[in-house]
Amino acid sequence: MVLKAFFPTCCASADSGLLVGRWVPEQSSAVVLAVVHFPFIPIQVKELLAQVHQAGHVGLAVLGTWCHRRQGAEERLGPFLEGLGAIFSHEPWLQLCRERTSGLWSCKATCQQGPARVKDQVMLVFYDQRQVLLSQLHPPAALPDRQAGDAAASAEGLAAVFDTVARSEALFRSDRFDEGPVRLSHWQSEGVEASILAELAKRASGPVCRLLACLLSLISAASACRVFKLRPLSFIWSKLAVCGQLGHRLEQLELVFSTQKAEKPAQLMRKANVLVSVLLDVALGLALLSWLHGKDRIGQLAEALVPVADHVAEALRHLLQWLMGAPAGLKMNRALDQVLGRFFLYHLHLWISYVHLLSPFIEHILWHVGLSACLGLTVALSTLSDIIALLTFHIYCFYVYGARLYCLKICGLSSLWRLFRGKKWNVLRQRVDSCSYDLDQLFIGTLLFTVLLFLLPTTALYYLVFTLLRLLVVAMQGLIHLLVDLVNSLPLYSLGLRLCRPYRLAGTLPSSQPA
Amino acid sequence: MEDEQSFSDICGGRLALQRRYYSPSCREFCLSCPRLSLRSLTAVTCTVWLAAYGLFTLCENSMILSAAIFITLLGLLGYLHFVKIDQETLLIIDSLGIQMTSSYASGKESTTFIEMGKVKDVVINEAIYMQKVIYYLCILLKDPVEPHGISQVVPVFQSAKPRLDCLIEVYRSCQEILAHQKAASASP
Numbered sequence A: 001m002v003l004k005a006f007f008p009t010c011c012a013s014a015d016s017g018l019l020v021g022r023w024v025p026e027q028s029s030a031v032v033l034a035v036v037h038f039p040f041i042p043i044q045v046k047e048l049l050a051q052v053h054q055a056g057h058v059g060l061a062v063l064g065t066w067c068h069r070r071q072g073a074e075e076r077l078g079p080f081l082e083g084l085g086a087i088f089s090h091e092p093w094l095q096l097c098r099e100r101t102s103g104l105w106s107c108k109a110t111c112q113q114g115p116a117r118v119k120d121q122v123m124l125v126f127y128d129q130r131q132v133l134l135s136q137l138h139p140p141a142a143l144p145d146r147q148a149g150d151a152a153a154s155a156e157g158l159a160a161v162f163d164t165v166a167r168s169e170a171l172f173r174s175d176r177f178d179e180g181p182v183r184l185s186h187w188q189s190e191g192v193e194a195s196i197l198a199e200l201a202k203r204a205s206g207p208v209c210r211l212l213a214c215l216l217s218l219i220s221a222a223s224a225c226r227v228f229k230l231r232p233l234s235f236i237w238s239k240l241a242v243c244g245q246l247g248h249r250l251e252q253l254e255l256v257f258s259t260q261k262a263e264k265p266a267q268l269m270r271k272a273n274v275l276v277s278v279l280l281d282v283a284l285g286l287a288l289l290s291w292l293h294g295k296d297r298i299g300q301l302a303e304a305l306v307p308v309a310d311h312v313a314e315a316l317r318h319l320l321q322w323l324m325g326a327p328a329g330l331k332m333n334r335a336l337d338q339v340l341g342r343f344f345l346y347h348l349h350l351w352i353s354y355v356h357l358l359s360p361f362i363e364h365i366l367w368h369v370g371l372s373a374c375l376g377l378t379v380a381l382s383t384l385s386d387i388i389a390l391l392t393f394h395i396y397c398f399y400v401y402g403a404r405l406y407c408l409k410i411c412g413l414s415s416l417w418r419l420f421r422g423k424k425w426n427v428l429r430q431r432v433d434s435c436s437y438d439l440d441q442l443f444i445g446t447l448l449f450t451v452l453l454f455l456l457p458t459t460a461l462y463y464l465v466f467t468l469l470r471l472l473v474v475a476m477q478g479l480i481h482l483l484v485d486l487v488n489s490l491p492l493y494s495l496g497l498r499l500c501r502p503y504r505l506a507g508t509l510p511s512s513q514p515a
Numbered sequence B: 001m002e003d004e005q006s007f008s009d010i011c012g013g014r015l016a017l018q019r020r021y022y023s024p025s026c027r028e029f030c031l032s033c034p035r036l037s038l039r040s041l042t043a044v045t046c047t048v049w050l051a052a053y054g055l056f057t058l059c060e061n062s063m064i065l066s067a068a069i070f071i072t073l074l075g076l077l078g079y080l081h082f083v084k085i086d087q088e089t090l091l092i093i094d095s096l097g098i099q100m101t102s103s104y105a106s107g108k109e110s111t112t113f114i115e116m117g118k119v120k121d122v123v124i125n126e127a128i129y130m131q132k133v134i135y136y137l138c139i140l141l142k143d144p145v146e147p148h149g150i151s152q153v154v155p156v157f158q159s160a161k162p163r164l165d166c167l168i169e170v171y172r173s174c175q176e177i178l179a180h181q182k183a184a185s186a187s188p
Helices: A009-013 A042-056 A074-085 A131-137 A159-173 A196-223 A231-239 A241-256 A265-324 A333-374 A377-390 A392-419 A438-488 A491-502 B037-061 B061-085 B163-184
Strands: A003-008 A017-024 A029-037 A061-067 A093-100 A104-111 A123-128 A423-426 A431-434 B002-008 B014-023 B026-032 B086-095 B098-104 B109-115 B119-129 B132-142 B150-155
Touching: A003 A009, A003 A093, A003 A104, A009 A029, A009 A131, A029 A061, A029 A159, A042 A061, A042 A093, A042 A159, A061 A074, A104 A123, A131 A159, A131 B061, A196 A241, A231 A241, A241 A333, A241 A377, A241 A423, A241 A438, A265 A333, A265 A377, A265 A491, A265 B150, A333 A377, A333 A392, A333 A438, A377 A392, A377 A438, A392 A423, A392 A431, A392 A438, A392 B026, A392 B150, A423 A438, B002 B086, B014 B163, B026 B163, B061 B098, B119 B163, B132 B163
Parallel strands: A003 A029, A003 A123, A061 A093
Antiparallel strands: A017 A029, A017 A061, A093 A104, A423 A431, B002 B014, B014 B026, B026 B086, B086 B098, B098 B109, B119 B132, B132 B150
């Protein structure tokens, strides 16, 4: 394979010195990380490399020499550079050279052992260290068994190059203003890049996370206490959407403020997404709260609520009157029709009386419930969905009655149909068997069968109408839940990153034209 | 070393192929597609505006006309930025990889890079495209699980769509480099 030398663009104008980096034999590539300038003491260079090796588990070595010279100064440096090859022996030994005036490059690689003395082709690839580190393309470094030495056996191909650069962060921490024993040139040698806000946030995040984690554990311990596990409370708890949403948010906040550091970039992204969505949620909720509480809107809402409930009840009453007559030209069984219609009308009357009883308190209830919007827009929407469910409880009851009646009718019909044909359902064997009935059994069975059959259209119509109404309510609730899920699960942080810093999410290398 | 030749694409439009031989192990092929023609642009704009004017005479609402202008502008910008590809480049570097760049009319560039370790072969395939049978150059990627299998077929020059004569030129050069690469990887 052609020998590839990955050279950082920032070192192209550095003074002469030693090339320090990592040799990847599988790719036959030398990744140069920094240039060590003269004067240096070889022992100190080796100590520095050992330090970086301990910190990042990446085996660095001195790869060769770098010479940035004026024309004609070759004779003095030539034998000196070759002598360095004897001190830091490395296979193969790179010699990169650049003319200061003309900008011409020359690369040579020599092997002490092996068949070829001098490698014929060396490919020089320039890479931008800053972009590689910022794009975070490195594979996850967590391996189950960390052994001393190179732990990058899993990184293949060009990913090994990026992995090397990422693991050697310890090498890039010193800049040229530091008074260290060794003078290095790399992408941060003009001054370590950092942002004051990011550093402050990092320092502050430790204690803040600990405090919030304590609070959240207290809340979750309180909610998990035995009182809430009792029958009626736990049933109500499971039915209300608000409680589900609050529980979900609590879990998410626990994840975000956990004192464990995120191992992989994917986990960090998830945490950031959750945090951003919670913040947006709370911001929208506060906006909704300020809109609701301004200009006495809650009062207007409360005033409008009871007439709306009355209007719905009136519409339902019309519907029942229509069903009790001849709906859509169908001929119903008069007696059953009247019974069912009157039953449902009475139920409706009870419901409306109940709503009228509650009407003085509605404004207060709404005001206090509206305060829950400060916990987030999703909580407010879940509350709305719960209010809709409570207000349309009569429709749910009608649906249940209609469904039960219909179900009973169908069961009766199917069993009597079997009797009509002379068969029976064998519960033991779970199949249909033939059976000989007595004459009076057959007579009564057939009679009942005809009765049920001719009453079927009436019950079926009531069932159909109330199921459609229930579906309408469920569809409305479903829309609200969809909105809540959208706000919950939209990865806003990743979207923002894609728009503003697309290189952080890059999957492949950003390359440019060859020189 | 640079070389320019003119070919035609499957619809008969003119393409210009620029070959650059940087070294025996590094070659670049650049296909320039025909530019956006003034005739088609005028035709589309006139159609849209006539339709908007017809709607305006029906509805007497002047918002339709401004909306039509807005739509035309946005549509043109969107077309130039997302659809119209000016140039497609294939850069093949021995033992490093293959890079494909598409540059759009608005200046946007999108690149795809495939490592040499993943490339199995570069072949010319036949395909049935509407009522035509066309040839296209594609890169076959190795399957990590199965040693002789192919995991993916990546077509090259998808919007330029050159004809067989142009593809043969590119194919020959790529095969030279791939043969060189295989010989080098076979002997350590």
